[in-house]
Amino acid sequence: MFVDHIKVHAHAGKGGDGSVHFYRGKFQPKGGPDGGDGGRGGSIILLVDNSTDSLKTFFFNAKLHAADGDPGGGNQRFGKSASDVVYKVPPGTLISRWTEEEDPETGEIDVVLEPVVDLTKVGEQFILCQGGKGGKGNVHFKSATHQAPREFTPGTPGEDGDFYFELRSIADAGFVGFPNAGKSTLMSKLSAARPKIASYPFTTLQPMVGVMEFNPIRRATIADIPGIIEGAHANIGLGHQFLRHIMRCRLLMFVVDTAGSEARDPITDLETLRTEISLYSDELAKRPWCILANKMDLPGSEENLALIKDRFKRVKILPISADSGLGMDKLHKFLDQKIGHNTE
Numbered sequence: 411m412f413v414d415h416i417k418v419h420a421h422a423g424k425g426g427d428g429s430v431h432f433y434r435g436k437f438q439p440k441g442g443p444d445g446g447d448g449g450r451g452g453s454i455i456l457l458v459d460n461s462t463d464s465l466k467t468f469f470f471n472a473k474l475h476a477a478d479g480d481p482g483g484g485n486q487r488f489g490k491s492a493s494d495v496v497y498k499v500p501p502g503t504l505i506s507r508w509t510e511e512e513d514p515e516t517g518e519i520d521v522v523l524e525p526v527v528d529l530t531k532v533g534e535q536f537i538l539c540q541g542g543k544g545g546k547g548n549v550h551f552k553s554a555t556h557q558a559p560r561e562f563t564p565g566t567p568g569e570d571g572d573f574y575f576e577l578r579s580i581a582d583a584g585f586v587g588f589p590n591a592g593k594s595t596l597m598s599k600l601s602a603a604r605p606k607i608a609s610y611p612f613t614t615l616q617p618m619v620g621v622m623e624f625n626p627i628r629r630a631t632i633a634d635i636p637g638i639i640e641g642a643h644a645n646i647g648l649g650h651q652f653l654r655h656i657m658r659c660r661l662l663m664f665v666v667d668t669a670g671s672e673a674r675d676p677i678t679d680l681e682t683l684r685t686e687i688s689l690y691s692d693e694l695a696k697r698p699w700c701i702l703a704n705k706m707d708l709p710g711s712e713e714n715l716a717l718i719k720d721r722f723k724r725v726k727i728l729p730i731s732a733d734s735g736l737g738m739d740k741l742h743k744f745l746d747q748k749i750g751h752n753t754e
């Protein structure tokens with residue numbers, strides 16, 4: 411199961427109340443105030459962790475909460491603070507605050523998302539909801555003229571709210587293509603990732619990020635996503651929601667079956683893909699892109715390649731065959747130059 415966006419409710423713990431208490435000793439039946447302070451409420455903390463690649467845990471548990479702090483006690487005892495609760499999220503998780511507003515005219519409920527934090531670095535921690543502070547016990551309210559104070563302060567409430575967690579994978583470049591164009595085959599040839607490859611459409615059902623190594627210290631990451639078809643913006647096929655996973659890519663690689671082996675026209679395919687990208691996001695449509703003219707080992711591909719070059723004159727086009735290896739050296743060099751970066 412793959413979950414890449416979800417609404418979550420979070421509620422940190424309340425601080426414990428301060429105590430009202432008076433010392434009672436054998437020889438001091440009316441001792442002074444000795445009520446201690448309440449403990450802190452637990453906070454809800456998000457930790458960016460590489461061992462998780464989806465937001466699945468929140469699907470099963472969409473209500474996050476931490477315990478309340480204990481109240482203070484006599485003899486100036488502090489109440490016990492509650493433990494913070496740490497939830498793991500994958501790198502690339504964008505957190506927004508979710509509020510609902512009623513449209514005064516239509517009466518419809520609009521969801522307003524306000525960005526809170528973008529969690530990208532492994533090991534990074536973020537306090538989503540801060541636990542409440544403990545209240546003060548009556549020992550603090552004693553003075554020369556006020557010997558038996560009954561005042562105390564209550565613990566403050568923990569922060570709470572509704573949030574929207576959205577995973578946008580982090581990769582330098584991403585594939586965009588119709589089903590069966592050969593995206594996953596390319597991914598498996600370029601990186602150590604082992605995506606599922608098959609001759610039926612929609613083999614890939616969830617995004618995957620692979621690492622390309624140009625040399626021991628130089629690398630780049632690439633994202634494979636499910637195929638896009640005409641009408642994806644209207645949720646046809648798997649829809650275009652997986653495009654969220656290439657929103658952070660610097661380079662979009664449009665993969666096309668150049669031979670049109672399934673009785674499709676590669677130029678129409680490319681035009682459709684460009685349209686679907688624009689319908690998803692203007693920003694994504696402006697991103698640098700190139701064409702990977704795949705399946706050049708099949709008959710008819712040379713003729714179609716000439717037509718593609720004619721139609722997309724200003725776009726970088728790389729003729730390749732992920733199957734036979736044709737053009738893969740050039741693709742490697744191109745990607746090294748465009749998206750490769752040193753790790754140290």
Ligand SMILES: Nc1nc2c(ncn2[C@@H]2O[C@H](COP(=O)(O)OP(=O)(O)OP(=O)(O)O)[C@@H](O)[C@H]2O)c(=O)[nH]1
Pocket residue numbers: 587588589590591592593594595596606607608609610611612613614615635636637638704705706707708730731732733734
């Ligand atoms: N002849 C030939 N076949 C290829 C080439 N690249 C991929 N294929 C085949 O095309 C079919 C689809 O390949 P995939 O890599 O699964 O395609 P995909 O684009 O990931 O497809 P989806 O995940 O369904 O979107 C498989 O049968 C591959 O073996 C190529 O260069 N030449």
Ligand SMILES: [Mg+2]
Pocket residue numbers: 593594595605606607613614635636
């Ligand atoms: Mg695939």
